[in-house]
Amino acid sequence: MKKLLEIKIKNCDTLKLIKRDKSKFYYAKFYVGKGRRKDGYLFLSLKTSNKTNAIKKAKEVWFDFISKNKLTKKNDDSSVAVYVKKVAPELTFDYFFNKCHIDSLEQESSGGLFKGTSHSRKFKYDNCIKHFIGQKSVKDIDTNDLDKIRKSLLNKNLELKTIKGYFTLVKHTLNKALELNAIDKILRMPIIKLGKRNPYQPYSKEEVNQITEELRRISKTDKSYGHYNEVADIVNFLYFVPLRPGKEFLSLQHKDVKLIDSVHGKILIIDPPHRKVAQNTQPIPSHPIARDIYLNRICKRYPNETGKEYLFFNKDPKRRTLQKKIYKIFRKVTKSLGIYEVAGSKRNRPLYSIRTANFIETYAKSGNAELLARIGNTSINMLDRSYLQKFSSSKLVEVYQKLYSVK
Numbered sequence: 001m002k003k004l005l006e007i008k009i010k011n012c013d014t015l016k017l018i019k020r021d022k023s024k025f026y027y028a029k030f031y032v033g034k035g036r037r038k039d040g041y042l043f044l045s046l047k048t049s050n051k052t053n054a055i056k057k058a059k060e061v062w063f064d065f066i067s068k069n070k071l072t073k074k075n076d077d078s079s080v081a082v083y084v085k086k087v088a089p090e091l092t093f094d095y096f097f098n099k100c101h102i103d104s105l106e107q108e109s110s111g112g113l114f115k116g117t118s119h120s121r122k123f124k125y126d127n128c129i130k131h132f133i134g135q136k137s138v139k140d141i142d143t144n145d146l147d148k149i150r151k152s153l154l155n156k157n158l159e160l161k162t163i164k165g166y167f168t169l170v171k172h173t174l175n176k177a178l179e180l181n182a183i184d185k186i187l188r189m190p191i192i193k194l195g196k197r198n199p200y201q202p203y204s205k206e207e208v209n210q211i212t213e214e215l216r217r218i219s220k221t222d223k224s225y226g227h228y229n230e231v232a233d234i235v236n237f238l239y240f241v242p243l244r245p246g247k248e249f250l251s252l253q254h255k256d257v258k259l260i261d262s263v264h265g266k267i268l269i270i271d272p273p274h275r276k277v278a279q280n281t282q283p284i285p286s287h288p289i290a291r292d293i294y295l296n297r298i299c300k301r302y303p304n305e306t307g308k309e310y311l312f313f314n315k316d317p318k319r320r321t322l323q324k325k326i327y328k329i330f331r332k333v334t335k336s337l338g339i340y341e342v343a344g345s346k347r348n349r350p351l352y353s354i355r356t357a358n359f360i361e362t363y364a365k366s367g368n369a370e371l372l373a374r375i376g377n378t379s380i381n382m383l384d385r386s387y388l389q390k391f392s393s394s395k396l397v398e399v400y401q402k403l404y405s406v407k
Contacts, residue, residue, distance in 0.1 A: 009055060015062045017054055018043075026054035028061050034144075087137040094134040096177045097125055097169075103176075116278035124166050128152055133170075138177040143187060146170070150190045163192050201342045201349050202357035208239050214333050227313075231329050233297050234312055238354045240287035242362070242376035245327075245351040247274045250319045255307035257294065267400050268294055275377045284375045285400040287362075327351055365404065 005019035014031040026046045034040040042065065046057045089095055104118035125134075132149050133141050149170070153163045167189040174186045203211070215232035218225045234249070243249040251274045259266045268291035271283040294311070302314040316322045330351045334340035341348055362372055 007055075009058060012059060012062055014041075015058060017051075017058050024049045026051065026058070028054075028058035030062050030065075032065070087135065087140075091137045091139065091182060092135050093138055093141065093173060093177075094130065096138060096180070096182070097129075097134075097173045099180075100173050100176050101125075116274075119274075120276075120278065121169055124169050128156075128166060129170060138174060138183050141174075141187065143190070146187060146190050150192065154192075160192060167192070200353045200356045201347065202353055202360050203339070203349060204357070205239075205361065207339055208235060208354065208357065210337060210339070211330075211334060212236055214337060215329075218333070228329065228333075230301070230312060231326055233293060234326060235330070235351075235354060237290055237293050237312075238351070239358055239361075240290040240293070241270060241284060242355065242358050242372070242378075243270075243272060243284075244276060244355060244377075246323050247319065248272050248276070248377075250310070250312060250323055252311045253308050254302075254304035254311070257311075259291070262400070264400065266291060272377075277377050282374050282377065287404060362404075 005017070007017040009015045009017060012030070014029075016029045018027040018029050020027065023045075026048060028044045028046055029041055031040050032042045036042070044061055046054045046061070048054050048057060101118060101122060104121055108116075108118050129149060132152070133145050136145065146167070149166065150163075153166055171186060171189055174183065177183045178186055212232040212235050215228045215235070219227070219229035219232070238245055238249060241249075243252075249272075252270065252272060256273055257268060257270050260269055261267075268286045269283050270286055270290075272281070275281050298311050302309045302311065310316075313322055327350065331340060331348075334349065339349070359372060359376060359378075
């Protein structure tokens with residue numbers, strides 16, 4: 001049927017009055033969300049041919065539906081108005097996750113879980129799951145919600161095992177809801193299939209130098225950008241130390257590093273307090289240049305007085321916000337240099353690409369993937385983590401020789 005008339009009713013969000021041919025009646029049309037209708041719109045006959053009465057009835061139908069379903073407007077753009085159901089706090093996914101989190105902390109403290117498990121679960125929740133279903137009732141979570149989480153995780157370029165870990169967390173939380181009689185059954189978790197992975201494209205050594213030089217140039221030309229100089233040290237440090245560019249390096253304090261003597265001189269050993277793979281925590285014998293950055297730049301900027309001084313941006317307590325700030329600066333500068341995007345594609349090279357560069361550069365010199373994987377805390381499939389042991393001081397010297405071609 002063709003529309004003869006379509007009137008937008010003021011102050012009623014997406015509500016419209018529709019008149020079609022071959023029908024003497026007016027219809028009401030308004031958005032209720034794709035979880036309720038395939039296209040998201042509810043279409044109802046008003047059983048009247050009088051326009052004035054139709055507008056009145058349309059408003060009544062619209063308001064009655066909103067009230068009965070306890071819906072509230074989510075944003076003010078009437079063209080994309082979305083309604084979300086009001087949920088009692090004790091029925092939200094967030095509520096049951098927090099109960100699980102408390103259980104995890106207790107099990108961890110008693111030795112029932114690996115140290116860092118609760119932190120890892122909290123990170124997964126905050127990083128993705130919370131955004132999609134945190135404030136949703138556990139009774140209303142459906143396969144569409146899980147599919148949104150699946151697609152989001154696939155776009156993050158994560159490994160299959162990591163993605164499954166996110167859904168293990170979802171299932172674990174829903175189990176808690178089932179245990180407390182909030183739901184009758186648990187949804188089946190989606191099947192995860194990975195296509196061809198697109199690893200982070202690395203920066204070359206020349207590009208890393210270009211980035212750090214530009215950061216230092218900006219810091220010198222404008223005092224308000226003085227902190228760019230410290231970001232340059234971060235980029236250099238990450239290029240020579242296989243840490244992930246987030247909590248792994250931002251949590252480093254002086255107490256987490258030490259200098260050991262060897263026939264090669266002083267070797268800087270880094271023992272990060274936070275690593276992504278908790279079962280594979282391995283001290284890192286770092287590159288000589290990383291040692292020089294620590295001694296000549298970091299220690300002069302933040303002297304080791306108590307051991308608890310952070311190596312980077314010591315006076316900033318909001319480490320998560322700081323991480324975003326550093327990412328933003330890196331993105332801004334690399335874009336200005338025209339090297340942020342991978343040539344010939346739509347892919348970008350964030351700060352994480354510096355870690356990739358570190359692996360490629362170090363492997364090219366050592367050819368030893370196993371040692372590199374161990375100190376890099378990575379999850380190469382061929383590496384059996386179950387048999388990993390921490391290196392002794394003498395072994396760390398040997399690893400240093402092999403990785404950095406020192407004789």
